[in-house]
Each structure stands twice: as structure tokens, then as C-alpha cells.
Amino acid sequence: MKKKIIIIGAGLGGLAAGCRLAAAGHTVEILEQRSTIGGLAATQHIGDFEVEIGPSAITAPALVEDIFQAAGKPLPEDLQWLPVAPAYRVFDHQLRSFNIKFDQQFLVEEVQRWDANETSACQEYLKNIHPFFSPKFQDLSDLPFLHPLSMLKTVPDIIRLRGLQSTYSFVSQYFNDPFLRAALSLKPFLMGSNPMEVNIFTSLNMQMRDAKMMYIVGGTGTIIKHLAKLFQELGGKIHLKAEVVEIISRHRQVSGVRMKDGGLHPADVIISNANVADTYDRLIKQRNANRLSRKKAARQNFSSSIFAIYLVTSRRYLDTPLAHHNVIVPRNFPKLLEGIFHRGVLSSDPAISLHMPSRTDNTPAAADREVLMIHMPVPNLTAEIDWSSQARPLREQVLSFLEERFLPDLRASIVVEKVLTPEDFHENFNAPFGAPFSLQTSPFQAAWFRPHNRSKQLKNLYLVGAGTHPGPGISAVLSSAEIVEKLIGSA
Numbered sequence: 001m002k003k004k005i006i007i008i009g010a011g012l013g014g015l016a017a018g019c020r021l022a023a024a025g026h027t028v029e030i031l032e033q034r035s036t037i038g039g040l041a042a043t044q045h046i047g048d049f050e051v052e053i054g055p056s057a058i059t060a061p062a063l064v065e066d067i068f069q070a071a072g073k074p075l076p077e078d079l080q081w082l083p084v085a086p087a088y089r090v091f092d093h094q095l096r097s098f099n100i101k102f103d104q105q106f107l108v109e110e111v112q113r114w115d116a117n118e119t120s121a122c123q124e125y126l127k128n129i130h131p132f133f134s135p136k137f138q139d140l141s142d143l144p145f146l147h148p149l150s151m152l153k154t155v156p157d158i159i160r161l162r163g164l165q166s167t168y169s170f171v172s173q174y175f176n177d178p179f180l181r182a183a184l185s186l187k188p189f190l191m192g193s194n195p196m197e198v199n200i201f202t203s204l205n206m207q208m209r210d211a212k213m214m215y216i217v218g219g220t221g222t223i224i225k226h227l228a229k230l231f232q233e234l235g236g237k238i239h240l241k242a243e244v245v246e247i248i249s250r251h252r253q254v255s256g257v258r259m260k261d262g263g264l265h266p267a268d269v270i271i272s273n274a275n276v277a278d279t280y281d282r283l284i285k286q287r288n289a290n291r292l293s294r295k296k297a298a299r300q301n302f303s304s305s306i307f308a309i310y311l312v313t314s315r316r317y318l319d320t321p322l323a324h325h326n327v328i329v330p331r332n333f334p335k336l337l338e339g340i341f342h343r344g345v346l347s348s349d350p351a352i353s354l355h356m357p358s359r360t361d362n363t364p365a366a367a368d369r370e371v372l373m374i375h376m377p378v379p380n381l382t383a384e385i386d387w388s389s390q391a392r393p394l395r396e397q398v399l400s401f402l403e404e405r406f407l408p409d410l411r412a413s414i415v416v417e418k419v420l421t422p423e424d425f426h427e428n429f430n431a432p433f434g435a436p437f438s439l440q441t442s443p444f445q446a447a448w449f450r451p452h453n454r455s456k457q458l459k460n461l462y463l464v465g466a467g468t469h470p471g472p473g474i475s476a477v478l479s480s481a482e483i484v485e486k487l488i489g490s491a
């Protein structure tokens, strides 16, 4: 039956769900509080330049292409993917580098190059993780996990294969070198979660997605632009500066939303792309309707945050060992994790992630400029860090580190610059505790334990985006939209 659907938020999750449901024949409107669409996956203007806020590459071109296919539309011609290789280049403090891509033979060769004594450990490691790549464990993130029994089919096997062991401790069983232990545990860390807690099964699932790390020409903002265009072509409407303050319900069934300006929008179905904690804590006002979910939300662990510096420089950096995605790991990775996830302190030995898209897309427009995105994982706002006094010294620390080791004259070459602290992610993007990856992907916040894509509290309320199942990141968020489309069905 054709339904009137309201989507709260025009992030990647909201736009993808909007396209899918409009293509399925429903009447869909998206209400976005900001004056721009795309949320954390948007492109921001810094001076005259366009720079990604978040990811500068994606791992799921097929999930984007699927949306156009589902709508029966051809792929836009300017949607061009370029492979990012390696997926990551990881550096130690002596500037030795180690490349990561999703290829077993490649990993053995890199380990051998790094330290030949660790080669047999690497082969043993690969032998023991091999069963996790069986088809039986694939595509689990496409299932809705609405019932605890849905985990029974796979969890016993995952336990038998020691897949619930933490990523860092699993990797450390095989490798002695602290650098290799850190490099092979990085993936969950880069997605805001603690590799001491995320299990190896989940971590490998995240890594599997990196098998196809791609850069989209023009950046992720190009995907956002095309999804918005497709949505409107399918009859969908997007309202900007339209903040929803309440999800209205009658007899435990949604009936519409109330706007900040007092206006009402009736709806048969509501999909929230607002953060899941915000949805349950703030938008559902009815007592009892969300009691359980509110309690659950209060117990949730949020991801780490990011201290981000975006730069455009007046010169190119062609003669550095940097790749598209670079991660400089700290000397003491376990200590950094303890500081970020448990003690809530800033470290003098941080991890720095540096994106340099020109390594993949060297178009003439970028010929005499370098666009650099520097992301530093830091504690979220549950820690008592005074960002008004810490931001400047931290910026100096990071830029002087990069200048000394990789990017000569960096500070003198800056044309435009923007810094975002955890407080900015909280205030400008409604990210609770300034956590851009929403809830951590810990054992009790994954699959059935993660907030579901269909609310149990209110009928016809659905959730898409990073805080809900299957989790944060572009590919997981796109999967959440597909799950919600399947749960709602066609008109």
C-alpha cells in the first residue's frame, strides 16, 4: 500500500532510504535541520574550495549503484570510481611504511618486507582467520537482526573459531612486533571503536569491505548530490532548515512530526536518520513509549571523536612517501587506546590519519594545490577536555609533527584552513558526545544488541544511519537504508 513517509535527516542514510522508498512507489519527504544535505558525508566549503568533512573514499560502490538500479535509472555519467591503492599506508615514528590492502598474498609480502621473522606468524594468522571468509558469514550486515534467535545460526560457529576474541588480543597471539599488532588492529579504531573490545569477527568484516576501496571523482559530495537529484526525480521532496523536534504518536503508532517552528507534518511511516540516541531521548516525548529504549540508549557507549584539520596548501607534495590514506601509529598503541576510551585524556603520542586524495585523483584543478584532511582520534565529550584551550596547541602539535616528517613548510603554505573539534561535531551535526561514528561497535552493541532498524516501541517508526544496525561508515549506513526499504516494502 502506498504510504506517506517522512524521513528525519538528509544524511547519507536518509537520502539512500528516500531514493529506495520513492522508487518503491511511496510518497516521501525529507526534513533536514541544516541548510545543506549530506550530514557527515557532505562536502564543505572552505574558502573557495570544496573539501570532504568525513570519508574521502568509499568501499561500497555496488551499494550506491544498486540504488540507481532499484530506481530503474542509469548511473550518472560523472559518477566515476577510481581504485585507492593501497587501502592504507601505515607509518611508524621512524617513517617506515607498511601497506594494507585486502589481499592475503600481499599481506604476507608486506609482513616479510617489514620483518621476515614474522612471516610464519602471518601465515598462521591467515590460516586461522580464513574460515571467517566463508559464504556462511558473508552478508550478515544485510540482515535486520530484529530477534535474538537471528544470531543463533552463526554465533556458535563464531565462538568455536574464537571470533569473539578482541581484535588486538587475537592479532597479538600471532605477531610479536608492537607496530604490526597496531597496524593489523587499526580498522575498528579508524571507525571510532576500541580494538581491545571489538571482536576479530566484526573487525574482519569491516576489513573485507576495504577490498574495494574507491575514490569517487569529486569526493563523497558527488554521491550526495546524485542521490538528492535521483530522489527529486522520483518525486521526493527535501526541506532544508526544517528541524524536527518531536515524533508524534497515537496508540503507540506514529502519526507525524512536529517542527521547531510549530508546524506539523502527518505521516504513515517515519524514518529517523537523526542519531539513534537523539531519536529515543529527545524526539519521542511520550512517556512509556520509549522507556526501554531510553534506558538502553543511556547505557550505550559512544565512539571516540575526531579532532579534524582541513587544509588547502599553495604547493603540491609530490615528493613525500604519503599515499591517499595514511595512518601514523603511536609508539604505544595500547596506551593511546586506554587514554581515548577509558581515561578520557589527550595523548602526546597520538595516532594521525592523513588523507591526500590527489594521490588517487590528480585532476588539473588540483595541479598546484594540495587538499589535506587530517583526522586525529580523540576522546568524545564524555571526557572533560576543555576544547577552547586545547584546540590550538593540538593543532600546533599535529602540524609541526607532519611538517618535520612529511610535509616541509606546511604551515607557511596554508591557503585556507578549518578545524573541527568534538564540540563542533556535537553542535553542528547533532552527533551525541561529538561522536561522529555514533555508537561504538562493541560486542553488546552489534547485530541484535545494536538499536534495531525497526522500533519496537512505536509502530511504523524505522531507523537508518550509523547508530543503528549494522553500524557506522558509508557501506554500513547504505546497508541500513536497504534493510529499512525491505522492512517497509513496496507501495
Ligand SMILES: Cc1cc2nc3c(=O)[nH]c(=O)nc-3n(C[C@H](O)[C@H](O)[C@H](O)COP(=O)(O)OP(=O)(O)OC[C@H]3O[C@@H](n4cnc5c(N)ncnc54)[C@H](O)[C@@H]3O)c2cc1C
Pocket (backbone or CB within 6 Å): 008, 009, 010, 011, 012, 013, 014, 031, 032, 033, 034, 037, 038, 039, 040, 041, 053, 054, 055, 056, 242, 243, 244, 245, 273, 274, 275, 278, 306, 308, 375, 429, 430, 436, 437, 464, 465, 466, 467, 472, 473, 474, 475, 477
Ligand atoms: C572526520 C570523519 C571521518 C570519517 N571517516 C570515515 C571513513 O573513513 N570511512 C567511513 O566509512 N566513514 C567515515 N566517517 C563516518 C561517515 O561519514 C558516517 O558514518 C556517515 O556519513 C553517517 O551517515 P548518517 O546518515 O548515519 O548520519 P549523518 O551524516 O549524521 O546525517 C544525519 C542527518 O540528520 C540531520 N538531523 C539530525 N537530527 C535532525 C532533526 N531533529 N531534524 C532534522 N534533521 C536532523 C543532520 O543534520 C544530518 O544531516 C567519517 C566521519 C567523520 C566525521
